[in-house]
Amino acid sequence: MPKITILPHEELCPQGITFDAEPGVVLAKAMLAAGVKIPHACEFNCACATCHVIIREGYDSLSEPSDNELDHLDTAWGACAESRLSCQAKLGDEDVTVEIPRYNRNLVGERE
Template sequence: MPVIKILPHPEYCPQGAELKVATGTNICEALLDNGIHIEHACDMSCACTTCHVIVREGFNSLNEPEEVEEDLLDRAWGLEPQSRLSCQAIVARDNLTVEIPKYSINHAKENH
């Protein structure tokens, strides 16, 4: 089973974490199933950017992003070349290191 190492995040995972996950799981599901309550305002339907993560290690082992994901990522806060929407990034056999950005663009949470 691959391991996802989550870098510390002050709100979602202050101590960081290491999660053993099944191949074929998306990163968002893996986080949620392990008590890391990352935002996912569109219920993982690839319609927002609230589950944006940066894959620090293992990026090339993930499935290729589809055009709709790439278009949405253009709106994500803190976009980097290794950015993915965690709801669309499928874990393969390689271990991953993932960073949850400090901010997200979530109008519901921000009361807009």
């Protein structure tokens, strides 16, 4: 079972957190279950890029990004080679370290 480490984020996870998650689970859903209020304006449909994260460790253990995900990542603030949409990245067996960018495309700031 992989350990997921969320680096500190001023609003969404000020202290940071580490938790276990099941392989095959979508990263955004695992984060929400652990109490990390990751924005997800499109309800996990790969349509908005508000759940953009940067994978600092364990990128290769995640599922491969689809062309649709890569297209949406092009619109994400601060996207880089290690960026993923957390609503599309399925966890593998290895530990993952995640950074939530300071800004995202969700101008309204709605969160679950």
